[in-house]
Amino acid sequence: MHFVYIVRCRDGSLYTGYAKDPVARADAHNAGRGAKYTASRRPVRLVFTQRCRTLSSALRREYQLKCCTRAEKLALIGRRSRQPD
Numbered sequence: 001m002h003f004v005y006i007v008r009c010r011d012g013s014l015y016t017g018y019a020k021d022p023v024a025r026a027d028a029h030n031a032g033r034g035a036k037y038t039a040s041r042r043p044v045r046l047v048f049t050q051r052c053r054t055l056s057s058a059l060r061r062e063y064q065l066k067c068c069t070r071a072e073k074l075a076l077i078g079r080r081s082r083q084p085d
Contacts, residue, residue, distance in 0.1 A: 002018065002052045002054065003018070003049050003058065004017070004049070004058055005018075005019060005022040005026070005049045006046075006073060007029060007038065007045060007046050008044065008045050008047045009041035009042070009044050014073050015035065015037055015044065016062060016065045016073070017034075018058050018059060018062045022049045023046065029042070030042055030043050047077050048073075048077045050080075
């Protein structure tokens with residue numbers, strides 16, 4: 001299984017990425033082993049995950065989300081948090 005994730009950084013910014021294990025990836029960001037972008041913006045909090053069937057679909061979705069505006073990402077995060085699992 002592959003995932004696209006969004007973390008909220010200490011400064012309120014949002015970072016979008018891909019991982020096989022988004023929780024472990026957020027831990028890596030918080031340990032300073034994630035992206036350069038998040039290294040100086042720790043701690044980060046995992047606020048969104050989306051499961052994808054294939055690596056290809058996960059990378060496509062990551063690109064789509066990276067093209068979204070901040071407002072669109074916040075709306076997506078808000079919708080997901082109100083939906084039952």
